[in-house]
Amino acid sequence: MTAVLALVVAVAALTAHTVVNATRWLRRPGAGPTEVTEAVAVLLPLRDEAARVAPCLRALLAQRGVPDLRIVVLDDGSTDGTADVVRAVAGDDPRLTLLTGVAPPPGWLGKPHACWQLANRTDPAPTVLAFVDADVVLTPYAVAAAVTELRAASAALLSPYPRIVVRTAADRLVQPLLQWLWLTFLPLRAMERSPRPSLAAAGGQFLVVDRAGYLRAGGHAAVADKVLEDIELARAVKRSGGRIALADGSRLASCRMYENWPQLRDGYAKSLWASFGHPVAAAVVVTLLLLLYTAPPLVAVGALAAGTPAVAGAAFVAWLLGAAGRVVTARATGGRAWPDALAHPVSITVLGWLTLRSYHLRKRRRLTWRGRAVS
Incomplete structure (x- = not known):
């Protein structure tokens, strides 16, 4: 007991930490009419995106x-x-310029190289x-x-995280974990105030930089x-003396990251190993997540079967508290709360499997994305 x-x-x-982050520290830029006088360049890297780029482009032109x-x-x-x-x-x-990229040289991955080409082809130079x-x-x-x-955050980098569009069961199990993880485990106010690069978060779907x-951070x-x-760019900004900020961008942008389960599975496989770093660290984190969020319903069922209702009740409360964290996250970021939150233990289990698969494929040098090797 x-x-x-x-x-x-x-x-x-x-x-409780999720609630504090979501209600007190999370920035929420409004979507209403506003105007800026600065020169701004919106940079869009594309690789085999013919099937889904049109809505993005129309929104940019509007x-x-x-x-x-x-x-x-x-x-x-x-x-x-x-x-x-x-x-x-x-x-x-006349506002749109289309460039033809060149293949990344040795030592470069595809997306950083595409973004770097874009950042260096904005003439005359914008401020943002x-x-x-x-x-x-x-x-x-x-x-x-x-x-x-x-500008209000006095930051060099702002990450307004879009609302994640979910349509399939796999989406609903996995995608909400992105916002839940940083709202639950990342102290947002400390992240903004601290110069420590380890306290950094960012989402590359929509990233705004001074x-x-x-350039001072090395781009x-x-x-x-x-x-x-x-995330590494956010850390580089901190190392160069700049500030970073994270915001709920659900009123500014929506994002459908993956169209189906194979895309989602492979998308997470290419990056989860980099999120955790050393395999031992990944094993520790995943084990803790499983104990905290997957074990409670199993313990509750086992305790009921063993005739210990007090233990079952306590485990059931732990399960509901975990689900409450998902509800708070969903309401704070424009996501879907019910009944998805009740499946949080299953979500954590799937995350554990995806993490194991990511390390397995990396060890065998089989990680690719968009036809290019990842590591």
Whole structure:
């Protein structure tokens, strides 16, 4: 019983931290009309995105509140006609420039190299760069609102995390864990105030940076070989003396990251090993997550079968507390709360399997993404 009560206390403390982060420290830029006078370049790297880039481009061309806006698109070796789709959607809009990328040199991964090419082809030089992925659809004032929040935070880098669109059972199990993990385990106020690079989080789907601070940090050249280039860029900004900020961008942008289970599975496989670092660290973290969030319903069932209702009740409370953390996260980030939160133990189990698979494939040098080796 003592162990189960300790479990209840631990989960309760983590859920309380989620509540504090979500209600007090999480930045929430508004989506209403606003205007900025700075020159802003929106940078869009594309590789075989013909099937889904059109909504993203239309949303970029419909941006308001940024009179001096440029959109620079880089076709990174696509073989599916991505460039033709860009031309068809953009028409003769003078704000959009389409570039043809070159293959990454030795020591570079594909996305950092594409972003670095984009950052160096913005002429005349803007004061703000906004990196956007092809699966992101912005609301009309999203760029203006994000730039306003960047300046309000006195930051060199702002990550307004989009609302993640979920449609399949796999989506609903796995994707909400992204926001839940940083709201539960990352002290947001300390992250903004502390100069420690280890306290950093960012999402590359929508990333807004002060150009001077970005270059001072070395830009994407400083993270050329990093799978999690977004988080590593945030750390580079901190190392250079800049501040970073994380925001709920659910009112500014939506993102459908993966279309099906194989894409989701392989997308996480390419990056989870980099999230945890050493396999021992991954094993410790996954084990703790399983104990805290997957064990309670199993203990509850086992305790009922063994005729110890007090233990079963305590374990059931731990399960509900874990589900409450998911509900708080969903409401804070525009996600779906019920009944998905009740499946949180299953979500953690799937995350553990995906992590194991990521390390397994990396050890065998079988990690690829978009036809390129990842590591």
